[in-house]
Amino acid sequence: MEHNVFQIIWFVLWGVLWAVYFVLDGFDLGAGILLPCVAKNETERRAIYQAVGPFWDGNEVWLITAGGATFAAFPKTYAVMFSGLYTALYLLLFALIIRGVAIEFRGKVESPGWRRFWDFLFWIGSLIPALILGVAFANIFKGLPIDEKGLFRGSFLSLLNPYALLGGVLFILAFSVHGATWLAYRINGELRERLARDAKILWIFEAVVVVAFLLFSLKLTPLWNNYLKAPILFVFPLLAVVGLLLIPYFLNRERWLAAFLSSGALILGFTAWGVAGLFPNLFPSSLNPEWSLTIFNSSSSPLTLKIMTVVAVIFVPIVLAYTFWTYRTFSYRITKEELSYAEGY
Amino acid sequence: MDVLWASRLQFAVAAFFHFLFVPLTLGLSLLTAIYETIYVKTGDEDYKRAARFWGRLFLINFALGVVTGITLEFQFGTNWRYYSEYVGDIFGSLLAIEATLAFFLESTFIAVWAFGWNRLSPKVHCLAIWLTALASNISALWILIANGWMQHPVGYVIRNGRAELQDFAAVVFNKFAWLEFLHTVPAAYVLSGFFVLGVSAWHLLRKNEVEFFRKSFRVAAVWTAVFSLFLFVEGHLHGTEVAHTQPTKLAAMEALWETEKGAPWTLFAIPDEKNERNLFEIKIPKLLSLLAFHSTEAEVKGLKAFPPEERPPVNLTFWSFRIMVGLGLWFVLLSLWAFKNRENPLQSPRMLKALIFTLPLPYIAIEAGWMVAEVGRQPWIVYGLMKTAEAVSPLSPVQVTVTLLAFVVFYAVLGVIDFWLLAHYARKGPEPVKA
Structure with missing residues (x-):
């Protein structure tokens, strides 16, 4: 097959990895953001940790793999993106380190002060990645000041423009609603009622921001151009909007899993919308379109792409299979009795 | 500090800190799996308690191993941009394969194991820890194939201004990489073995849970x-x-x-890099030629055969190597001593004390080993192909200095907490037998 075909396959896989990462890690990041607002006592806090405990680590691997796939399939994009967004990436990294450690350490010492300390870090460590990922992707959608040598001509502060901040807020809200629906699905009783109520309130803000972001993108980014060329792509934003509308529908009917899946459809559709709009760019230059890093000018050799395709074709289905099995095994309803002999954390 | 040195130091901090936790993960996962398997086969509750006790220590240790591993993947792009561009075609794919084959498996099944005691049958639960251990070791294989390629690049061609993959099999079956794997992973097993022996010895000397720790000891002594x-x-x-x-x-x-x-082997020396000589040395004639090339008359190239800008730092490499080998010898002797007393370790309190004091030493040996591997490779980032100085990202010194300092402070705090927790739970001993 042609080199081009593999470059396109890896572009699609690149998008899929990000989408799966946002859908999966999104709910546990959201749970972390909600923790201090919704949990009133230690039992409720433990229920929330228990609801994400068996999954968060595996979910985060999708981020590592998305990074690894960028390195493997588009090394020049990886090199320019990671060195250019240096400060933002280290903030993300430190936040993820803090968060992982907080989940593991909080239950290890029987002391309220100790737990409060790690709860706070879990919250910060969930909020910052959501914000940074949203800001980063909005900036990529808009294009970044990359010169002909792939040098980043902006600064960290230039990343915090209004459109990008709107993207950050969007991610925080989307993950919060996503987390709330997951927790409502997993947890019983009074806490669930509060979660459902909060999810509905947050949804209003989420809906406004999603619509605003899609509209601003029309003016501030070239993302919608691809949609005029290939109208079939409209299925992605359509999926996002349908998912968005179904969230309150299912919440009102107390169909928690359906509400969670609708939120997942929104995140999936939104990510696919953005990635499809970028094509064939991975890291567009706002200074000169010629300097953009695309899947064609930044990819690995045909041989590497072929080998990586074989690896992905064999192993991604296996990964999905055991991930699915884990979700089925551990998606039980968390009750007080469950917590009394809870394992892990 | 310039960007190159700050980036070097930052990579060293990140790699050495990460490698404080990885070896115990590699070995203790397998030992936990062995204890749990004995439990599943024999029904002896002590081995279930052993799997839970050592498994908990494994989990505490694992947490920092995972989160500090992400740093390393990020750093190739953030701090070594031109390296990533130049060799990403080969090196990047190895990292991606590692993530796909190993990280998912490891992260998924460690959670299955930690949360599954009451939800899975004993056999499936035991399988979960075996899969976790397998995944950790697969991960070690791929990262060492990647490092092996930096040490001894093979299977590539220079094309389009970069190193491109030409022969995948040559990269995967690189002899250097496999020897590195077969060196690093057993070293991790030795470290884990001494960890179990040391903690067991501490409890045995206090006559605490004697039967339990005797069982743990016996397995670890053989291992x-x-x-x-x-x-x-x-x-x-x-x-x-x-x-x-x-x-x-x-x-x-x-x-x-x-x-x-017929080069001699130097037992001891004080290398004087400035004047290209050793100040004081004790040598054994012809031994180096014999060891390195299996002939007493073989020629061994000296440092002066290479231009100064292509030589690695001599003192650091020389001393790290001697520390590693010296400790390795001690580990052989002490482990044989433990093996001899494996049925009844309490009969030799001196051996038990030696084991307690030896517990931290494999950490020093294994870090020294990495020092030899990585510092000894300098000034090359990929031996003979690309210099470290050519690989560094175009960053401002302030950026890198800030993250370097942040790493040092942040890792120091996390390291202290993690080792404190490890010590706390190791001293606490296993959960009491359920009535």
Whole structure:
């Protein structure tokens, strides 16, 4: 097959990895953001940790793999993106380190002060990645000041423009609603009622921001151009909007899993919308379109792409299979009795 | 501080800190799996308690291993941009394969194991820890194939201004990488074995849970003796490979300045890098030629055969190598001592005390080993192909200095907490037998 075909396959896989990462890690990041607002006592806090405990680590691997796939399939994009967004990436990294450690350490010492300390870090460590990922992707959608040598001509502060901040807020809200629906699905009783109520309130803000972001993108980014060329792509934003509308529908009917899946459809559709709009760019230059890093000018050799395709074709289905099995095994309803002999954390 | 040195130091901090946790993960996952398997086979509750006790320590240790691993993947792009561009076609794919084959498996099944005690049948639960252990070791294989390629690049062609993959099989079956794997992973097993022996010895000396720790001890004594011996033999083969593929590293490891036929082996020396000589040395004639090339008259290249800008730091490499080998010898002796007393360790309190004091030493040995591997490779980032100085990202010194300082502070705090927790739970001992 042609080199081009593999470059396109890896572009699609690149998008899929990000989408799966946002859908999966999104709910546990959201749970972390909600923790201090919704949990009133230690039992409720433990229920929330228990609801994400068996999954968060595996979910985060999708981020590592998305990074690894960028390195493997588009090394020049990886090199320019990671060195250019240096400060933002280290903030993300430190936040993820803090968060992982907080989940593991909080239950290890029987002391309220100790737990409060790690709860706070879990919250910060969930909020910052959501914000940074949203800001980063909005900036990529808009294009970044990359010169002909792939040098980043902006600064960290230039990343915090209004459109990008709107993207950050969007991610925080989307993950919060996503987390709330997951927790409502997993947890019983009074806490669930509060979660459902909060999810509905947050949804209003989420809906406004999603619509605003899609509209601003029309003016501030070239993302919608691809949609005029290939109208079939409209299925992605359509999926996002349908998912968005179904969230309150299912919440009102107390169909928690359906509400969670609708939120997942929104995140999936939104990510696919953005990635499809970028094509064939991975890291567009706002200074000169010629300097953009695309899947064609930044990819690995045909041989590497072929080998990586074989690896992905064999192993991604296996990964999905055991991930699915884990979700089925551990998606039980968390009750007080469950917590009394809870394992892990 | 300039960007190159700050980035070097930052990579060193990140790699060495990460490597404080990885070896115990590699070995203790397997030991936990062995204890749990004995429980599933025999029904002996002590082995279930052993799996839970050692498994908990494994989890505490694992947490920091995972989160500090992400740093390393990020750093190739953030701090070593031109490296990533130049060799990403090969190196990047190896990292991606590692993530796909190993990280998912490891992260998924460690959670299945931690949360599954009451939800899975004993056999499936035991399978979960075996899969976790397998995944950790697969991960080690791929990252060492990647590192092996940096040490001894094969299977590539320079095309389109970068190194491109030409022969995937050559990269995967790179002899250097496999020798590195067979050296590093058993070293991790030895470290884990001494960890279990040391903690068991501490409890045995206090007559705490004697029967429980006797059982843990017996398994770990056999394990540690086997891998200490293996490591010593394999270390020699690995050294021979270095002699053939990385002459500058060998010369620095031995502080050998002049090219010699029948080169002596230096037991002790104070290398004086400025004046290209050793101030004081104790040598054994012809031994280096014999060890490195299996002939007493073989020629060994000295450092002076290479221009100064292509030599690695001599003192650091020379001393790290001696610390590693010296400790390795001690590990062989002590593990054989433990093996001899494996049925009744309490009959030798002196051995138990030695085991307690030895517990931290494998950490020093294994970090020293990495020092030899990585510092000894300098000034190359990919031996003979690309220099470290050419690989560094175009960043501002302030950026890198800030993150370097942040790493040092942040990692120091996390490291202290994690080792404190490890010590806390190790001292606490296993959960009491359920009535």
